[in-house]
Amino acid sequence: MKRFEYSRATAPExxxxxxxxxxxxxxxxxxxxxxxxxxxxxxxxxxxxxxRLALAQVETTTDGGLRIGTLVTNSDLAAHPEVIAxxxxxxxxxxxxxxxxxxxxxxxxxxxxxxxxxxxxxxTDSACNKRKPGSGCPAIRGENRTLAILGTSDSxxxxxxxxxxxxxxxxDATVETLKTDGSTRKIAIKDFYCLPKDTPxxxxxxESGELITHVVLPAPVSGIHxxxxxxxxxxxxxxLVSCAAIIDVTDNGRLDTVRxxxxxxxxxxxxxxxVEALLTGTDGNNxxxxxxxxxxxxxxxxxxxxxxxxxxxxxxxxxxxxxALAGKxx
Amino acid sequence: xxxxxxxxxxxxxxxxxxxxxxxxxxxCRQHLKITGPKKGCDxxxxxxxxxxINGRRINACLTLAVMHDGDEITTIEGxxxxxxxxxxxxxxxxxxxxxxxxxxxxxxxxATALIDEIKQNWPSHVTTDLQNPDGLLVQxxxxxxxxxxxxxxxxxxxxxxxxxxxENEMKGSSKTDAVQKSEVTGIWSLSPSExxxxxxxxxxxxxxxxxxxxx
Numbered sequence: 394m395k396r397f398e399y400s401r402a403t404a405p406e407x408x409x410x411x412x413x414x415x416x417x418x419x420x421x422x423x424x425x426x427x428x429x430x431x432x433x434x435x436x437x438x439x440x441x442x443x444x445r446l447a448l449a450q451v452e453t454t455t456d457g458g459l460r461i462g463t464l465v466t467n468s469d470l471a472a473h474p475e476v477i478a479x480x481x482x483x484x485x486x487x488x489x490x491x492x493x494x495x496x497x498x499x500x501x502x503x504x505x506x507x508x509x510x511x512x513x514x515x516x517t518d519s520a521c522n523k524r525k526p527g528s529g530c531p532a533i534r535g536e537n538r539t540l541a542i543l544g545t546s547d548s549x550x551x552x553x554x555x556x557x558x559x560x561x562x563x564x565d566a567t568v569e570t571l572k573t574d575g576s577t578r579k580i581a582i583k584d585f586y587c588l589p590k591d592t593p594x595x596x597x598x599x600e601s602g603e604l605i606t607h608v609v610l611p612a613p614v615s616g617i618h619x620x621x622x623x624x625x626x627x628x629x630x631x632x633l634v635s636c637a638a639i640i641d642v643t644d645n646g647r648l649d650t651v652r653x654x655x656x657x658x659x660x661x662x663x664x665x666x667x668v669e670a671l672l673t674g675t676d677g678n679n680x681x682x683x684x685x686x687x688x689x690x691x692x693x694x695x696x697x698x699x700x701x702x703x704x705x706x707x708x709x710x711x712x713x714x715x716x717a718l719a720g721k722x723x
Numbered sequence: 724x725x726x727x728x729x730x731x732x733x734x735x736x737x738x739x740x741x742x743x744x745x746x747x748x749x750x751c752r753q754h755l756k757i758t759g760p761k762k763g764c765d766x767x768x769x770x771x772x773x774x775x776i777n778g779r780r781i782n783a784c785l786t787l788a789v790m791h792d793g794d795e796i797t798t799i800e801g802x803x804x805x806x807x808x809x810x811x812x813x814x815x816x817x818x819x820x821x822x823x824x825x826x827x828x829x830x831x832x833x834a835t836a837l838i839d840e841i842k843q844n845w846p847s848h849v850t851t852d853l854q855n856p857d858g859l860l861v862q863x864x865x866x867x868x869x870x871x872x873x874x875x876x877x878x879x880x881x882x883x884x885x886x887x888x889x890e891n892e893m894k895g896s897s898k899t900d901a902v903q904k905s906e907v908t909g910i911w912s913l914s915p916s917e918x919x920x921x922x923x924x925x926x927x928x929x930x931x932x933x934x935x936x937x938x
Contacts, residue, residue, distance in 0.1 A: 399743035399789055424785050427746070428766050440743075442790055468779070472845040477853045488848040492870025493837065495767060497779045498786065628848065628869035 394430050401442040405571050405606055412441045413573040413602030419443050421464055422498035424491075425507050434508075434517060434524055448606055451475065457612035460569075463502030463605045467491070467557065470501060479613035482637050485620035486560035492629050502605035505558050505568065505585070506597070509551035510631050512536050522548045523593040530593075538698035539633065542706075543690075544660035549593030550696055553586070553661050554631050560620060562662040563637040563654035567609045573602040579609075586661035593660075616641035616650045617717045621709060623657075632657035634705050640717035648672050653713070658693070658702050665689050677714045686710050728792050731757060732801030738788070747791055748772045748783035751798060759799035759828045763872070770871035773829035774798045780836035782870075799828035802835055810891065811835055814884035822875035830871045834885045837867050838892055861886065 402408030412419055418437035420426055421444055429435035448462035451473055459475055470476055471487040491499060508514065513521045513532045520528035532540055532550055541552040561582050568580045580598060587595050599605070616639045624630040635656035641649040651672045654664040668689045675681045686707040693703050727738045729750070736755055748765075751757040751774070763771030765784045772783040775797040803809035811831050814820070821827045841863075846856045849866045856863075864882050873881065 394744045397743065399787070401790075420787075420790070423787065423790075424767055424782070427785050427787065431766065440787075444790060468840075468845065472843070477846065481853055484846065484853055485848075488846060488850075492770070493840065493867055494770060494773055494780050494782045494833065494870045495785075498781050628866050 395433060395436045395438075397430075397437050398439045399442065400439070401444075402446055405443075405446055405448065405604055406575055408441050408443050408446065409571050409573045409575075409602050409604045411602075412439070412604070414439060415601070417441060417602065419604060421500040421503045422466070423503075424495050424498050425503065429508060432515065432517060434515065443604070454609065459610040461501050461608045461610070463500060463607060465501045467496035467499040467501070467504060468493070470557075471496065480560075480564060480610060480618070482563055482618035482620055482639055483557070483560040483610075485618065486556040486635075486637055489620055489622045489632075489635070490556035501557075501608050504555055505561070505605065505608070507553075507555050507558075508596075510554045511540055511551040514551060523551055523589070523596075526592070526594050533696050536698065537696040539631065539657075540696065540699050541660045542658050542693040542695055542699060542702050543655075543663050544588050545694055545696075546589045546591065546593070546660075548591050549589035549660065550699075551589070551593065551660060552631075552657055553659060555662065556620070556622065556632060556635060556656055558582070558662045559635060559654045559656035560637040561608065561610075562664045563639055563652045564610050564614070567611075568605055569607040569609060570599065571604045571606050572600060577606070582662075583664070589660050614639050614641075614650060614652065616652075617720055619713060619717070621713060623705060623709060634658055634702055634709050636709050636713050638713045638717065640714070642718055642720075646676055646718065648675055648677050648714070648718070651714075653689075653710070655689075655706065658706055672714065677718050679711075682711045682714055683707075685714075727789055729788065729796060730794070731755065731796040732798060741788060743787065743789050745788050746784050747774070747786050747788045747796070750788040751783065757798055757800060760832075761825055761828060763826070763829075768872070769826070769829075770833060771826050771829040773832040773871065775801075775832055775836055778836065778839060780833050797832075799832055802831060809835070810888045811838075811884065814887045815881070818880045818884040818887065819877075820880040820884040821873070821877050826871060826873045826875075830868070830873065830881055833868060833871045834881075834888075837864070837885070838889060840867070841889065842892075864889075 400411055416437055417439035420440045420442050426435055449464040450462045451465055452460045454460050467487045471484045477484050511532055513519045514523050520531055522530050530549055540550045566582045568585050571577050586597050619638045622632045622635040624633055637654045639652040643649050651669045653669060654662055668685050672685050690703055695703055727741050729736045748760055751760050760774050760783050761771040763769035767782040767785040773780050774783045777795050803812045811834050844856050846853045847863055847866045849862045850856045861882055864885050
């Protein structure tokens with residue numbers, strides 16, 4: 394691990410200012426950052442410890458939503474009675490990720506900022522456009538079984554690893570931040586991540602020193618909340634394909650609300666509202682599901698080993714929709 | 724470089740000029756000779772370094788010591804010593820829940836916190852009803868212990884040991900029935916090919932939560 398200057402933030406404003414220097418980083422749970430620092434993939438010159446800031450509360454908002462402090466741990470969020478009762482898709486997604494130990498440290502803001510698990514990103518003696526811009530992407534013709542099929546570019550096919558962020562996408566969460574000049578902004582999660590294009594090292598719209606303070610959920614969406622995760626092991630493995638779904642079905646068996654966000658297949662948490670619109674109002678028959686899957690995967694591009702994710706995503710989509718339809722009748 | 728005050732197993736330690744890069748695991752092992760927490764992978768993958776911070780299990784290898792002044796840190800030495808074994812330590816012995824023993828301090832620290840998590844009704848990935856976790860099934864223990872790897876593969880006996888302690892801890896609570904009905908070896912009866920199939924695990928692990936109509 395490279396040397397760094399450690400400081401502990403006393404207030405959010407002061408944290409943002411401290412981290413405004415080049416190559417500074419915030420640290421909260423540190424479960425991803427310290428792993429990457431040990432491998433010298435991340436080499437911050439300054440670490441601003443934000444763990445003692447008063448940002449670990451979950452509050453209800455005036456419009457019936459939830460405002461989650463950035464330091465709320467994944468464990469606490471998944472077990473929070475309001476989340477369990479009204480946003481079960483979020484509890485399910487968090488519990489599908491990592492381990493008890495990691496969830497106890499991992500934070501809400503930090504989880505959104507997880508780096509990819511692409512092998513080449515982790516292997517410092519290989520090229521990687523994300524780690525070393527311009528060096529190339531060996532994954533495209535190499536070991537890419539776990540990597541993305543949507544949102545990819547000629548520069549990068551790294552998958553976004555988070556489960557939590559997939560559920561946040563399905564819930565239309567908003568990321569609240571504090572900038573170094575003291576101003577705040579609210580970023581819709583759909584606008585938070587950047588596609589790799591030819592700058593895969595830029596993963597989100599945060600500016601230098603900009604601190605995530607809260608993640609806000611709008612009022613709950615009624616329906617069946619599920620999170621399905623297909624992976625190589627039954628526990629403690631990243632998604633090959635996952636799906637956060639909120640689906641409501643009318644009494645006569647029509648899909649009413651349909652929200653579907655996918656993990657494991659995209660370079661960012663993947664949601665396509667046109668697919669949801671196509672399904673809404675239908676009875677979810679096989680033809681409609683096929684059309685929906687075609688639309689979802691229209692731009693999908695396998696790189697060889699990960700080709701299987703295309704049919705796997707189709708099957709998962711079908712399973713999620715048809716189970717919700719069956720659940721309504723049961 | 725900083726000066727740091729740590730409380731480990733109810734003892735106060737002062738560390739001067741500690742390099743900020745030092746993990747809590749390395750402080751315990753290298754600086755304070757508290758060698759219960761083990762270094763396995765040093766990347767949060769194996770769980771051998773599991774300790775408790777303010778009662779919660781974490782990977783000591785993935786946190787910096789400088790971040791923990793004022794925290795209540797507990798290692799296996801604080802859970803029980805040879806002359807005063809905790810119930811879990813005794814159960815691990817009684818059930819032969821280890822072979823080489825390297826992962827065992829982490830397993831027991833992890834299981835100690837797991838019991839608290841179940842008492843607090845924390846759900847897990849395999850919990851069917853999030854609002855009413857049935858945290859005592861064997862599958863629950865396996866899922867909740869997935870952050871602790873055992874290369875000797877003593878898993879069946881680790882699960883037996885934890886089940887036994889949970890059963891005693893939960894006596895008198897409404898959850899006792901679930902313990903007694905669960906078959907301790909149940910999860911291991913699946914053939915590996917079946918258990919590892921994605922479709923199978925989807926079928927088993929998917930749980931549905933119905934959100935009431937709020938309109």
